Amino acid sequence: MGTKVLVTGAGGFIGHHLISYLKRSGYWVRGVDVKYPEYAPSVADEFVLLDLRRIENCLQATENIEEVYALAADMGGMGFISEHHAQILRDNSLINIHSLEAARQNGAKRYLYCSSACVYPEYRQTEIDVTPLREEDAYPAQPQDAYGWEKLITERLCRHYREDYGLETRIVRFHNIFGPLGTWQGGREKAPAALCRKVAVAKLTGSHEIEIWGDGEQTRSFCYIDDCVAGMHKLMRSDYREPLNLGQDRLVTINQLADMIASIAGVRVMKRHVPGPQGVRGRNSDNTRLREVLGWEPQISLEEGLARTYRWIEHQVAATRAPSEHTSGT
């Protein structure tokens, strides 16, 4: 039997893909979440429904486990993160403090924590043409939202658990991960999925106007899910103990992202700019350290990743629409 691994947040987007990757790589995997994956069954050897805010559940989850990938979090896109500060800070603190402590008590050897580009200070992200963020730029700290503050505190806790208790911790800071089998509607979806959905609806209804939050000139980089899970595994296997960016370093505006998706869909869309949460003005990943540490960086182009994601979301949108709606405008 391969190394026994726990993936928390196994019912979520990245956790689900990570389990498929780890199974292909020969691991024995236990998945834990408060819900099963929404869009495809998990290939985990065991899948247990547990609320990881409670220490006794974390102890059950980490029993006989050698390595933990800690992904469980109460999270979503800007719309969700900017509206639920208390809930996010409370739930994610409980999940992470208890998961780490339970891993220690049960003798786990390695623990990879999923942090976020949201830890970076607001004052470094005020321009569209932003300087890419290096890992050391996280301090002096001033994340925009409670979500980022909690990530910073757990990064710190991981460091102290390594120093004080010898648990080998790894910390990855994701920059906008996207791909198929992720949330695409309901309020927690992120920009790539939301835009794919809006374009697909526009295509299927023939009403070619889509809404964009703000002026659409805010910038980000986006990383495809297959690169994300490959990078996580490489980091877990490496000796590198400090926080590490994992993302693409190609900066695009949200308007450009919408145009790329429309072009993949083969439709022309009119963008209507409406008030809405936009997050920081610009954010990009500096991948210098990622290349140095892992001898690798994400491979899949934004165009290719978006094409795969759009095809899946268009299929979801078509499948959830009433039969009579399918005919209009197509």
Ligand code: NAD
């Ligand atoms: P997701 O929301 O799809 O997955 C998170 C999972 O955690 C969900 O399935 C949710 O049910 C589960 N969860 C929430 N509360 C729980 C609890 N009390 N007990 C057990 N499980 C619980 O999100 P994702 O995109 O897969 O993100 C995974 C991790 O990566 C998260 O920690 C997130 O903060 C981090 N991250 C993601 C991105 C991104 O672009 N997707 C960017 C930065 C950081």
